[in-house]
Amino acid sequence: MDRIYDLAIIGGGVNGCGIARDAAGRGNTVFLCEMNDLASGTSSWSTKLVHGGLRYLEYYEFRLVREALIEREILWQIAPHIIRPLRFVLPHHAGLRPAWLLRLGLFLYDHIGGRHLLPATRSVDLTTDVVGKPLIAGRYTKGFEYSDCFVDDARLVALTARDAADRGAEIRTRSRAVEIRQVDGIWHVAVEDRASGTRDTIKARALVNAGGPWVEQVLASGAGVNARAKVRLVQGSHIVVKKLYDHDRAYIFQNADGRIIFVIPYQDDFTLIGTTDRDYDGDPAKVKATVEEIQYLCASASEYLAKPVKPEDVVWNYSGVRPLYDDGASEAKAATRDYVFELDTPGGAPLLSIYGGKITTYRRLSEEALERLSPYLRSAKAKEGWTGKSPLPGGDMDVSAVAALTAELIRNHPFLAQPHANRLAHAYGTRAAKLLGNAKSADDLGRSFGATLTESEVRYLMANEWAQTAEDVVWRRSKLGLRMSADEVAALDEWMAANRVSGERPLREAGGRT
Structure with a gap:
């Protein structure tokens, strides 16, 4: 007899993988398909933040901001290796939002989301504090510093799928x-x-459409359902430049057009700047940062920074399409970032389509999706939420333990340089030990592909995280593409093609269900 899954999911971004994790953990049989690599769409092209969304308060999105602020600390605690606290400096810009309004917004930000672990907002004298040094002297004299978190977005997806x-x-x-x-x-x-x-044909009692920018195309592929909701595609682009300053804080800059941009320390030696917001009507798979967007980001940052950012400074750029719920907002920047479900039961079996959402709220979105589907799922545990207390793979440690883990890796493998050990600790957490095995020397890790990437790590990613190409490894499972040459990436791709097993499926970790 053909197998019938309890739940099939279309889409391997953060929402699809989050629902797969939650559903499987409740005892349901789950199938997920992704047309490309995991997180190859919207989920890997974010601003890399787990945050409440300070600017959403201006649009009265209080429910969304509160939920995101609560989720911020939950996600940090279940994945402290790939999520870390980050302090943001918000300079007061004369002529834009008044200081009292910024202070009020940050007061709400500190108090409506149950902040327990992250430090509170403080006022900053930009004329004396180190965070004022990169800014244009005399133009910005006061500001505020508040807390959010940084996340390795693509690894969040891969680890959620792994779990x-x-x-x-x-x-x-x-x-x-x-x-x-x-x-x-x-x-x-x-x-x-x-x-x-x-x-082949997969059969399931319930179906989730987590197609992201392709959510409407999935519905058009024969479901017999006419979508009531509409998706609004909004392009967001980012640029990466060489490190702009020495301290570890990020900035949030206000623009005269009402938008904000972030300037964030990135991958130790770089600075990430983004994002833009513009409606997009092309193929989501072909979205690219435009010359105008790159110029806009450079000009916006240069309005604040003493050393101007120029397009020729950009070492990498990326662009993604956010599949927002179309709430009729006149401008892309005002479109809601909240998520909307559309549940249909043509012929009796449920089809749940997802519109909108953001990285920070993916876990709660997944819980709510399972709550919507619980009447149709067989598992006795169908109503029990669990994902907020169970760590993601490698995250079974205290939020402050990454430095200690790095030191432990070096003690156990003295040949590791500190930057290499630190990268492994942040990428794999406690599972870094599995990757390193009993290696006593660098040679024991096999071939070196450059930028500390070794054969041992690549084999681990191929066997456990669905990596099949060099792009999967150097731009999604890591960001080593920023440090590797084109020849090194090509050699890696050739090696992976030669060592890929036809029809290979990643093995479940020891202790996983079979």
């Missing part, structure tokens, strides 16, 4: 759902392997 698989979910990447239809109250999803072109 889902450890709990029994089947995760299939580079596999596209080409048709969905319902037969006798069961969803039939035709899934095509993009490498071989072969197709």
